[in-house]
Structures are given as C-alpha cells and as structure tokens.
Amino acid sequence: MAEYSNEITANLERADDSMQVARDLLEKGHYDVAASRAYYAAFYAASALPLGKNIDPSKYSGVISAIHREFVKTGKLAVTQGKNLNWLFKLRGVGDYGVIVHVTEGEAIRTVNVAEDFVGTVKRLLA
Numbered sequence: 001m002a003e004y005s006n007e008i009t010a011n012l013e014r015a016d017d018s019m020q021v022a023r024d025l026l027e028k029g030h031y032d033v034a035a036s037r038a039y040y041a042a043f044y045a046a047s048a049l050p051l052g053k054n055i056d057p058s059k060y061s062g063v064i065s066a067i068h069r070e071f072v073k074t075g076k077l078a079v080t081q082g083k084n085l086n087w088l089f090k091l092r093g094v095g096d097y098g099v100i101v102h103v104t105e106g107e108a109i110r111t112v113n114v115a116e117d118f119v120g121t122v123k124r125l126l127a
Helices: 002-027 031-051 060-072 079-097 105-126
Strands: none
Touching: 002 031, 002 105, 031 060, 031 079, 031 105, 060 079, 079 105
16 A cells, blocks of 8 residues: 555545535535536545555546456445446536536435545545
C-alpha cells in the first residue's frame, strides 16, 4: 500500500470533494449534475481501493473490473456495492448526456446516499 499511498490519498480527497459538491447540487435542485458528481465520488474511491492491494488499473474499465474481481467476488465488498457502482455509472450517463430523460429528485437522493455509503466502505477497507 505504501507504494501508492499518495495516489490513494489523492483519490480519497477527490472523492470527498465530489461528495460535497454532489450534496450541494442536490440541495439546490441540480439533480443531473448531483448524480454525476455522486458517481465520480464513488469512482475516485473505487480507484483508490485496488491501489491498496498494489493493483494499478490503467483504464476506467480496469478499475471497475478490479473492484468486482478483487473485492466483490471475494466478499470484501457486498454484491450490492458492486451493483450500486454499476447503477451509479448508468445514472451518470443520464445526468451527463440525457437530453429528454433526466435524473429525478428521488434518483439523485439515492445516488448521493449510495455514493456516501460506497466511499465510507472504501475508507474502512483501506484503514
């Protein structure tokens, strides 16, 4: 873990920043962007987790694959955590690229809650 300690810290700081922005945007009614920021909070945390095992995925898909392979399949993360990460990614697409379809208030609230739970779980695993 020491090999990537700076990267882990930087990713967790970005996760915290994105969580705060997601909460602020949710409070202001910007549901599409709140969902996007919530996803990125979870993604930054997810990026830190493999580094703790000295696994350095070079691509987005590598991070998600490593999360499922090294953490969900081994039981270190609940299956629901893996599914939630996939769901956050899907909803981020709606928030970022949806023209007619938008993230609802309820979905935005759920994205923030799911991302907060994911980030907290990652921090506990890395502690």
